[in-house]
Amino acid sequence: MTYLTLNILFLGLALWFMFWVRSLLKTKWNRAFWIPRGITLAVLMVFSIVFDNVMIGIGLVAYDTSKISGIYIGVAPIEDFFYTVAAVVFLPTLWALMASGARLKFRFGKK
């Protein structure tokens, strides 16, 4: 298995979850949905690129080069940024699901 295959599986899981929650809550794909997520993705990507390049630059982590695509942003394999994208897809979705509570049999936290 390549790093890219693994990432597609996990990002796919996060995306599937987002679509599932969207249909459950009947969320609209409107500006209120996209703008906060778009800003979050942009900010997190900038930080991730800097952070990951430093981490790899000083040698905290290493990769089996036969299992990565060979596409890099600086010294960081493009695959690493799937974590960032998945975080922005998955976490706000989970947050929204729990905040709604309405269509579930149990409610999380205070209203």
Added chain:
Amino acid sequence: MGIVYLAALLVALTGMVALDRRFRLFYGVNARRAGIVHIIGIVFFLVWDLYGIGQGLFFRGETSFMTGVLLGPELPLEELFFLTLLTYMTMNVFGASTQFFAARETRLAATTSAATAAGATSTDSSNVGDVS
């Protein structure tokens, strides 16, 4: 045993907590809900990491910046803190951008209704004002 990386992560996490408390971004909105989202998020990424390590895709490198404490094969203690930071920061930025968007919408709505009211008033009175 190097503590540099762990210390850097802890400093960054402290910053996240401070921002969260100051601007009510994540735990500041609903601590219980935030805790559950945070833990599920960290577990999701840990599983992802473990699959990657299991498949031999990536591994621990230079250790002089790390404590050397391992949670599992090729899984340093620091990774747990890194994932905690990644998830915390994502939700802090999401909290901030949600607030930013809501504030902007409110301001735009206020401006629009004010402009509509002003427009209606000037039309009602006379056309004199339109020249300037």
